[in-house]
Amino acid sequence: MLKLGINIDHVATLRQARRGNYPQPLEAALICQKSGANSIVAHLREDRRHIQEADLLLLKKRLKVNLNMEMSLAAGIVDFALKLKPFQVTLVPEKRVELTTEGGLDVLVNFRKVKSALTRFQKRGIQASLFIDPRINQIKAAIAAGARIIELHTGCYADARSEYSRDKAFCKIKQAVLFARKNNLIVNAGHGLDYMNVRRIAKIPGINELNIGYSVICRALFVGLSSAVRQMKGLIK
Numbered sequence: 057m058l059k060l061g062i063n064i065d066h067v068a069t070l071r072q073a074r075r076g077n078y079p080q081p082l083e084a085a086l087i088c089q090k091s092g093a094n095s096i097v098a099h100l101r102e103d104r105r106h107i108q109e110a111d112l113l114l115l116k117k118r119l120k121v122n123l124n125m126e127m128s129l130a131a132g133i134v135d136f137a138l139k140l141k142p143f144q145v146t147l148v149p150e151k152r153v154e155l156t157t158e159g160g161l162d163v164l165v166n167f168r169k170v171k172s173a174l175t176r177f178q179k180r181g182i183q184a185s186l187f188i189d190p191r192i193n194q195i196k197a198a199i200a201a202g203a204r205i206i207e208l209h210t211g212c213y214a215d216a217r218s219e220y221s222r223d224k225a226f227c228k229i230k231q232a233v234l235f236a237r238k239n240n241l242i243v244n245a246g247h248g249l250d251y252m253n254v255r256r257i258a259k260i261p262g263i264n265e266l267n268i269g270y271s272v273i274c275r276a277l278f279v280g281l282s283s284a285v286r287q288m289k290g291l292i293k
């Protein structure tokens with residue numbers, strides 16, 4: 057069955073708005089876990105704008121479901137992740153000025169760095185996924201770098217401004233899933249998925265897990281976090 061990973065970064069965004077203790081990402085993660093989330097995703101950004109090291113330590117200690125730490129390839133962050141030893145890391149590109157992760161990791165351009173990080177994580181017994189655009193050349197590079205898991209960026213589909221471009225983006229994602237599965241990769245997907253657009257992606261055969269954050273946390277404001285997660289889980293079934 058298609059799994060659901062919930063990204064709780066924006067619970068920490070709210071907390072950081074006042075630099076206080078509330079709301080706690082751990083409390084949110086435990087509610088997500090109880091409501092059917094298969095994993096919890098948290099991104100330790102270089103600027104620490106939301107999730108902090110202390111959050112990850114608590115999540116690692118208290119969660120029963122898998123912890124997926126999203127991160128860039130910055131040396132300090134890689135060292136922290138190797139020490140933390142979460143179930144999985146997802147390597148993403150990171151720019152200081154961006155509002156959220158804007159594109160996939162360019163594995164062709166960063167090949168040596170990606171390969172070396174993958175090796176270090178795999179040797180430490182941490183599953184490592186690469187967040188990449190749904191392009192065959194990126195998937196080929198991911199395979200060459202030693203990846204066994206990829207997450208396909210669904211932003212091009214979610215943010216499309218016309219039905220034509222949405223259909224085109226959807227076809228690209230579908231083809232990418234097919235190609236990656238043929239090459240025995242575990243395929244996850246995410247970014248920009250919401251209660252309106254998720255079903256089409258969820259129907260693509262071969263996807264292992266969808267990682268969703270913003271839309272679920274926003275919906276939680278009105279219906280509560282537990283209902284927001286359950287509703288999303290219901291949609292992707």
Ligand code: PXP
Pocket residue numbers: 063065099126146148156157187207245246247248249267268269270271
């Ligand atoms: N997957 C990855 C790799 C991401 O960077 C993000 C955004 O943090 C998501 C999934 C979730 O995207 P969204 O918050 O738009 O659902």
